[in-house]
Amino acid sequence: MKKLLFILTMLTALLMSSVALAASSLVDNANLLSPRQEREVLQALEQVEKTYGVRVAVVTMPTIGNSSTAAFADRLIDEVYNDGAKGNMVLLQVSDQRKWYVSTDKKLKGITGTNDAVNYMSKYFVPYLSKGDYPNAYKVYAAKANDLLAYYAQHGKPVQEEKPFPNEPALVFALFGAFIFTKSVRKSLIDSMSNVNAAVAADAYLDERSFELKDSNDTYMYSNVVAVPRPRGNGHHGGGGSDGSHGGGGGGY
Secondary structure, eight states: OOHHHHHHHHHHHHHHHHHHOOOOSSETTTOOSSSHHHHHHHHHHHHHHHHHTTTTEEEESSSOOOOOOOHHHHHHHHHHHHTTTTOOOEEETTTTTTTEEEOOHHHTTTHHHHSHHHHHHHHHHHHHHHHHHHHHHEEEEEEEEHHHHHHHHHHSOOOOOOSOOOHHHHHHHHHHHHHHHHHHHHHHHHHHHHHOOOSGGGGOOOOOGGGOOOOOOOOOOOOOOOOOOOOOOOOOOOOOOOSOEEEEEEOOO
């Protein structure tokens, strides 16, 4: 067991060193891009970095062994991409797992590492990952990171997703008004039907000349009900860092 753990640790260290040696904001170890595409993506990333004094990196890996994408991306931030004056962020893509993860350091955690921010970015770049259009996926990632940083620079607060019902009191009044209107229309339609009259009691509908009750009895049905609790899921989306020093989130594509 100790030998296996040592091997896995060494494998992770080797994978990490393959990124650290390059120290570029784009490391395509999975060979998903052509040289021309690499230049275009790197230009988009560096434009954001120069504008806001941050590191905005992309790393692709063919595999990371048994490591989780979150742990591997966090290590990239700690050991490789940690020289951004105002913060660091990396998008990790793992080909064999078909997973991605965005990790940030503490400086960018409150700006681009919140769940709302990661959801905002992934909504735009994940569809490109799913289609195999990797160059545009990384360019869109850079563009949306730029949007988040620009928004924070202008408003002094991170982007927050709009709630489904931002004006709940108005919604309640609207539903209540619709209920009253529907009820009044229904009553009006019933009253306008000349061949319908309300009966005082149920026996008003009984023709005594055509019915005679001979015998009656009650039948009772019994059943046993067994309640089985539904198992809870263990899905994960969004992030925030397990140790509090990282932000981010990820998923599949």
